[in-house]
Amino acid sequence: MLQPEANHVVALLEGRGVSRETGIAALNKDTGQVTLVQVADCPTYVKTLHQMHLHFPSVVLVPDTFLSASDAAFSTSGKRPGSTSLLVEYVQDEFPNAQLEPVGRRYWNDNGGLEFILQLCVDDDERAGTILAVQNKYYALSAACALFKYYEAKMNTRFAAGSLRIRYVPVEGTMMIDRDTARNLELIGNMTFKKSPHSLFGVLNHTYTAMASRLLRVNILSPITVQPSIHARLDSVEELINSEDRFNYVRDALKALNKMDLDKLIISLASSEARETSSAKMASQRVSQMLNLRNIVAQIPLLRTALQGCRSQLLRIICDMIADERLEIIQQLVNANLNEETTPAKGGIGAVNARVYAVKANQNRLLDVARETYKENIGDIYQLNRSLSQTHDLPLTLVYQDATGFVFSLKKDQLEGELPEGFLNVTSKKGKYMFSCMELKKMNARLKDALDETLLLSDKIIQDLAAQIVHHVGALYKASEAIALVDMLWSFAHTSIIKNYIRPEFTGTLAIKSGRHPILETVQAAGTVVANDFYCDASSSFQIIQGPNMSGKSTYLRQIGLLTVMAMCGCFVPAEYASFKIHDALLTRLSNDDDPEKSLSTFANEMSCSAMILGLATPNSLVLIDELGRGTSPKEGVGISHAIAEALIEAKPYVFFATHFPELATTLSRRPSVVNLHLSVQRTRQTTSNFGMAFRYKILDGVSDQNTHYGLELARLADLPPDVLTEAKRVAEQLSILKTRHEEESESSKIAMRRKVLLKLRTQLKQAHDHSSLPDEDLLNYLKRFHTEIAKAFIDL
Ligand SMILES: Nc1ncnc2c1ncn2[C@@H]1O[C@H](COP(=O)(O)OP(=O)(O)OP(=O)(O)O)[C@@H](O)[C@H]1O
Secondary structure (H helix, E strand, O other), X not given: XXXXXXXXXXEEEEOOOOOOEEEEEEEEOOOOOEEEEEEEOOOOOHHHHHHHHHOOEEEEEEEHHHEOHHHOOHHHHOOOOOEOOHHHHHHHXXXXXXXXXXXXXXXXXXXXXXXXXXXXXXXXXXXXXHHHHHOOOHHHHHHHHHHHHHHHHOOOOOEOOOOEOEEEOOHHHEOEXXXXXXXXXXXXXXXXXXXXXXXXXXXXOOOOOHHHHHHXXXXXXXXXXXXXXXXXXXXXXHXXXXXXXXXXXXXXXXXXXXXXOHHHHHHHHHEOHHHHOOOHHHHHHHHHHHHHHHHHHHHHHHHHHHHOOOOOHHHHHHHHHOOOXXXXXXXXXXXXXXXXXXXXOOOXXXXXXXXXXXXXXXXXXXXXXXXXXXXXXXXXXXXHHHHHHHHHOOOOEEEEEOOOEEEEEEEHHHOOOOOOOOEEEEEEEOOEEEEEEHHHHHHHHHHHHHHHHHHHHHHHHHHHHHHHHHOOHHHHHHHHHHHHHHHHHHHHHHHHHHHOOEOOEEOOOEEEEEEOOHHHHHHOOOOOOOOEEEEEOHHHOEEEEEOOOOOOHHHHHHHHHHHHHHHHHOOOEOOOEEEEOOOOEEEEEOOOOOOHHHHHHHHHHHHHHHHHHHHHOOOOOEEEEEOOOOOOOHHHHHHHHHHHHHHHHHHOOEEEEEOOOHHHHHHHOOOOOEEEEEEEEEEOOOOOOOOOEEEEEEEEEOOOOOOOOHHHHHXXXXXXXXXXXXXXXXXXHHHHXXXXXXXXXXXXXXXXXXXXXXXXXXXXXXXXXXXOOOOHHHHHHHHHHHHHHHHHHHHHO
């Protein structure tokens, strides 16, 4: 999976009791967002690691007592520190590039954490909620205390009061997806090609702003589980899809904010570290940032207008969030100090001039004088260019380079012979010569002095302006959140339109008609992806999927996971109809590594992964298991797979279980909630490439034709002697016949079938009661039809 940028400092505290509670305080260094989490975890710490993946760390702070004494001074020694905590060891394995920093145990203090939060949390609508939620979270508060102490002591940074967006994230509000699942489902990155855009993120990401692309990533890795919130998002996406004008207005408003990162700008305003030290380079950065901020604030009204009069509640809330009157105050403050004409330019002398003339004239006399000097220096350089052009009869032009200042430029075909004497540092680039001369170098040095002076003098005014803006930083954070959300929703709408997605429902039953794999659809030629149906409810919660190699089992499984993630993010899905259940966790064992040499480690992995799944699965989880028990002998493989399947059937999550072991279909089919499915394959005339089989990739009910011995088909290709093949076929067929007869005659199998019918009856009635929106008459007809169907099933048995 593509590694996200490691841009968080994460403080991590673990309770030493049986309950395994962990607290996390994570600060995004780029955006200033602080996230607090407290989790009751299982022995593998999978939930804590999941949270850390969402806040990918460059630095991990742990109590010094978690590290063995001999390694107390490890951070300078560069060697991996020894740890007394299992969690710290897991973190080291999972994030080998993150720097582990010990923080004195006394700084992990819940009261201290709360004080920091009260002081630093921005005064916005969510402040009260955050404080209320975090008040009794000992571990999260203690981690927050360590985090801010570390910033003060080690990073020498103090944040302005009320300047940070601090949020407590309840883990119950999101679906748990562990790292391997995210990788195997290609949620964020492509497994084969790192740079490939073929991932769910790649499919859905048409966002314009950096904030929205971050929000999308977090949502895909931890989709929301609060049904009203998902519905609110779906309503908004639907409105954008149905109203072409609205869709276009919002797109135009977002386009104006293309590649902007409001969060980054806010944190650079709010952090005082930068303000204490001033260099021309930093001054230059701050001036550019202020110009960018002005640009964003100036564009917000466009987005507000685009959203005015929306019907869906969420879009109306977003519109209100960016209608905050403090944004106008910020705009007035900026306009009072910055030149209206200067716009940030991309590079070259245009960008330098934008910074030099960013601040309005007559604010500081010294600044005005410094600007005059700068202007004169520029004039001198252009004069030198003209005179040298005349002297040497060459059409010299000037190019500004950030590192060196001005250089001369001349197209190669405009020079006959050598460059005249006196020109230095000749380089050639894109058909042009670039060079300088002593006089130009001296002038560049003078220009740089004048430039630095203007920037430092401007910086004073910019910093005063920033200090005033920080008072209203809550409005900026709110606007940033709102822009990110509408940008993400617009991106969902855009993808849904171009890819013909439909709005999903949430009924508690997983029912998908003609669902398509969203990534395969992007990779494969149009029209080649076979759509499939899914149906899973309490009466069919355990689904066994069989089929030969390459028949599409893994794709089918992955598709369920991907569509569920999309729907729970509030996005439309590729299908003709789709209904989902809200899941608390997506737990998978999906293999991508079929290397037999690794079979032992594969098997060990399989077992620890299965233990993790069994430990976490609840009736609300979604479990996808592909090819369990491959790394051991067939007998053991069947035994282990059966036992794990039994445990999962008891735990009652929705399970899709792809297997090569046909025995499982028999051993498990007595359980009422077990359903057998298979991927269809058709015999064809054999060629060198098709092994005599044509894959249909279509899911069908029941086990596959027992008399189709695909292994034998393959063996025939391996040139086994004909009599061996004939005997193998005879034995295999005989065994199949015996097995079928035994199953049909068995009384217990009849009881099992009756149980299945009863469970189906109960589930369908409950479903109709809870979710039917049919008018009374239609519902009555449906129930009559259903009654006949069930009665017939009983007679047949
Ligand atoms: N629904 C589909 N539509 C079109 N092509 C598909 C579909 N499902 C699978 N395929 C194609 O078949 C290939 C093999 O599919 P997949 O890996 O899912 O098979 P499998 O049964 O899991 O194989 P194995 O048992 O060897 O792991 C995929 O790479 C894809 O190109």
